[in-house]
Amino acid sequence: MNVKIKNLGITKYQDTWLAMKNFISSNPDHDEIWITEHYPIYTVGLNKKGLVLPKNKDIEFLYVDRGGKITYHGPGQLIIYTMINTKKYSFNIRQLVTILEQSVVHLLKKIGVESFTKNDAPGVYINNSKIASIGLRLKNGYTYHGLSLNIDMDLSPFNSINPCGLKNISMAQISDFNEEYNLEKSAKSIVAFIKKNKKYYE
Numbered sequence: 001m002n003v004k005i006k007n008l009g010i011t012k013y014q015d016t017w018l019a020m021k022n023f024i025s026s027n028p029d030h031d032e033i034w035i036t037e038h039y040p041i042y043t044v045g046l047n048k049k050g051l052v053l054p055k056n057k058d059i060e061f062l063y064v065d066r067g068g069k070i071t072y073h074g075p076g077q078l079i080i081y082t083m084i085n086t087k088k089y090s091f092n093i094r095q096l097v098t099i100l101e102q103s104v105v106h107l108l109k110k111i112g113v114e115s116f117t118k119n120d121a122p123g124v125y126i127n128n129s130k131i132a133s134i135g136l137r138l139k140n141g142y143t144y145h146g147l148s149l150n151i152d153m154d155l156s157p158f159n160s161i162n163p164c165g166l167k168n169i170s171m172a173q174i175s176d177f178n179e180e181y182n183l184e185k186s187a188k189s190i191v192a193f194i195k196k197n198k199k200y201y202e
Helices: 011-025 093-110 158-159 183-198
Strands: 004-011 031-038 041-044 060-064 068-071 078-081 124-126 129-141 142-150
Touching: 004 011, 004 183, 011 031, 011 078, 011 142, 031 183, 078 093, 078 183, 093 124, 093 129, 093 142, 093 183, 142 183
Parallel strands: 004 031, 041 060
Antiparallel strands: 031 078, 041 068, 078 142, 124 129, 129 142
């Protein structure tokens, strides 16, 4: 898999979103995975069914073009954006969702935490908590957007929404279970898993 890895540091959501769209519009000759974290923002994906707007009015709010419903991004949350040319590989969006989910399941297993996924609600769950969310978009044969994994962040803004449209669910993060796997180490584990599991792309 010809993929370039870019570590962007902390970014504004809107700037990175525009950069992703510009990248896939340029018909690039390679795929890219971007590692970042965002300044605080609520985003709403294309699925607005049953949308409840945030109670917290102090945090920016934005409608975006990824799949999924409402979520929160903030410092201490790992974001992995995957820009992949599906025309070069025989895979679909569901397979990409699966590999992103399994990259987190694999990471959690390494720190002794059992987790699971749901067919009807993409992401990764621990008991009655959600630790990772996934929202993707396919345009002109390219995927963009990706995975968010809570590492060590302020989870309280999630209390103002139904995360990913789910009611009565709490949010978990890596630091609840292991302080060694910070954002950088978690990112390395996830990217290595994606690159290693080429069966999803070939």
